[in-house]
Amino acid sequence: MRNIKSFFAAVAAILVSFVSSPALAAGLDNLTTWVTDVRVWGYGFLAALCLGYMVYLAGAALTEKKQWSDVGVGLLKVAAAGGIVIAGEFMWAIWGS
Structure with missing residues (x-):
């Protein structure tokens, strides 16, 4: 259990360092640009x-390994x-800041 907690703490520290470095480097404008780039990439x-x-x-449906109904579900x-x-x-546009 101790190893899991330390793993999550290390992951959280790495994520905070990635997110905070653009914000601290040149202000909020760079962070906004970075978040937009990440969103577009996502x-x-x-x-x-x-x-x-x-x-x-x-x-898979063409080779008859799956049915065409599986394509519809997909x-x-x-x-x-x-x-x-x-x-x-849409929700962010309404209730976001």
Whole structure:
């Protein structure tokens, strides 16, 4: 149990050092730019994962290793992942600071 606590403390310290260095280097403008860059990168990463997942499912359905209904379910999962991102943006625009 002690090792787990020290591991999480080390991870937290590393994350704080990554987040705080842009904020302390040149002020809030650089931090805002950095957070925007991370957000855009995250959207691209999510899009690449979703596209890869759909290509995998379609390929598996074409080779008859999966059914086409699995492709439909996968499409719903991908739409839900994108919808969560859009819903988060919408809620942040309303209730965020």
